Amino acid sequence: METSEVIDALSALAQESRLSAFRLLVGAGPEGLAAGEIAEALGVAPATLSFHLKMLSHAGLIHSQREGRSIRYMASFDAMGELVDFLTSNCCGGDPGSCLPQRKPRRRAAAGGRR
Amino acid sequence: METSEVIDALSALAQESRLSAFRLLVGAGPEGLAAGEIAEALGVAPATLSFHLKMLSHAGLIHSQREGRSIRYMASFDAMGELVDFLTSNCCGGDPGSCLPQRKPRRRAAAGGRR
DNA sequence: TCCATAGTTCAACCATTATTGAACTATGGA
DNA sequence: TCCATAGTTCAATAATGGTTGAACTATGGA
Numbered sequence: 001m002e003t004s005e006v007i008d009a010l011s012a013l014a015q016e017s018r019l020s021a022f023r024l025l026v027g028a029g030p031e032g033l034a035a036g037e038i039a040e041a042l043g044v045a046p047a048t049l050s051f052h053l054k055m056l057s058h059a060g061l062i063h064s065q066r067e068g069r070s071i072r073y074m075a076s077f078d079a080m081g082e083l084v085d086f087l088t089s090n091c092c093g094g095d096p097g098s099c100l101p102q103r104k105p106r107r108r109a110a111a112g113g114r115r
Numbered sequence: 116m117e118t119s120e121v122i123d124a125l126s127a128l129a130q131e132s133r134l135s136a137f138r139l140l141v142g143a144g145p146e147g148l149a150a151g152e153i154a155e156a157l158g159v160a161p162a163t164l165s166f167h168l169k170m171l172s173h174a175g176l177i178h179s180q181r182e183g184r185s186i187r188y189m190a191s192f193d194a195m196g197e198l199v200d201f202l203t204s205n206c207c208g209g210d211p212g213s214c215l216p217q218r219k220p221r222r223r224a225a226a227g228g229r230r
Numbered sequence: 231t232c233c234a235t236a237g238t239t240c241a242a243c244c245a246t247t248a249t250t251g252a253a254c255t256a257t258g259g260a
Numbered sequence: 261t262c263c264a265t266a267g268t269t270c271a272a273t274a275a276t277g278g279t280t281g282a283a284c285t286a287t288g289g290a
Contacts, residue, residue: 007129013206014125015278019118026208035237048279050238055277069236069287077214080206084199084214091128091195093141099192099199130248150267163249165268170247184257184266 001082005060009083012059017044018052025062025075032074034067116197120175124198127174132159133167140177140190147189149182 013019021038033041039049053073056062060079065072092099128134136153148156154164168188171177175194180187207214 003131003134007131007134010125010129010134011277014122014129016118016122017278019122019125023205026206029208036235039237045280046237047239047281051278054238066237066286069234071237075206075208077208080202081214084202084207087195087199087202090138091141091190092199093144093190093192099196126247132248151265154267160250161267162251162269166248169268181256181267184264186267 001086006083006086008059009061009079012056012061015052017042017048018056021049021052022056022061022075025073026077026080028074030074032065032072034070034072036070038073116201121198121201123174124176124194127171127176130167132157132163133171136164136167137171137176137190140188141192141195143189145189147180147187149185149187151185153188 013022020042024038024041025032035046035049035053038053039046042049044052053062053064057064057073061076061083062073063076064074088099128137135157139153139156140147150161150164150168153168154161157164159167168177168179172179172188176191176198177188178191179189203214
């Protein structure tokens with residue numbers, strides 16, 4: 001993943017409505033949600049949501065598919081995986097384990113070790 | 116980690132100079148680097164860098180310490196860990212494994228699985 | 231065909247972010 | 261004390277981002 005793509009993905013998620021929309025889509029699973037459902041859930045105007053969805057889409061974090069009159073959006077788990085991959089490999093330095101939580105408790109962290 | 120903090124951290128990293136500065140600090144390890152060394156490495160004006168370091172610092176991603184005439188900055192690995200934690204737990208949906216690369220292939224991983 | 235629904239695009243506006251030179255603060259050394 | 265170095269803060273400006281109403285496109289049904 002190139003750093004310009006990383007920046008696009010981070011910018012896309014660094015905004016309240018978009019982070020909420022993305023989390024909503026992640027929660028919805030592969031089925032996704034129609035634009036209108038997202039707009040209602042978040043309480044944002046259609047034009048505003050459309051703008052945000054476009055950014056998420058441009059960053060590759062979501063994709064869409066027309067279904068009758070609605071357009072269904074779904075999270076791109078692969079893209080998210082790549083982002084997390086980049087962050088763990090490039091931003092977790094000497095002790096990469098420190099940025100992969102769900103793992104074993106990471107032994108004692110030695111007084112003053114990390115942090 | 117609250118979502119407003121997550122947004123601050125994502126915004127902080129969603130900018131070229133800041134992402135570079137952060138990666139540089141991660142690479143430098145716990146020793147960190149003086150502001151001037153970062154400015155030179157990135158080729159940005161001191162005032163500009165100061166502005167960016169303040170944002171990273173405000174987001175909790177780095178911290179600093181005066182050392183003689185210089186101010187030494189270092190990455191906060193804990194904060195980065197919390198961010199990655201948030202992303203993996205909140206943005207990787209039904210198959211959280213899909214966003215935790217360095218783990219074992221978890222059966223079937225589908226051709227082209229992670230990455 | 232006409233109409234209603236679901237979304238998008240456009241243009242204008244306001245808010246936030248990024249960059250810069252100049253002024254300022256803090257430290258160390260003569 | 262005075263001077264030089266290392267950074268920060270300030271104020272002004274330029275560039276991006278976010279929101280909105282209005283106009284537009286696409287689909288489905290009568």
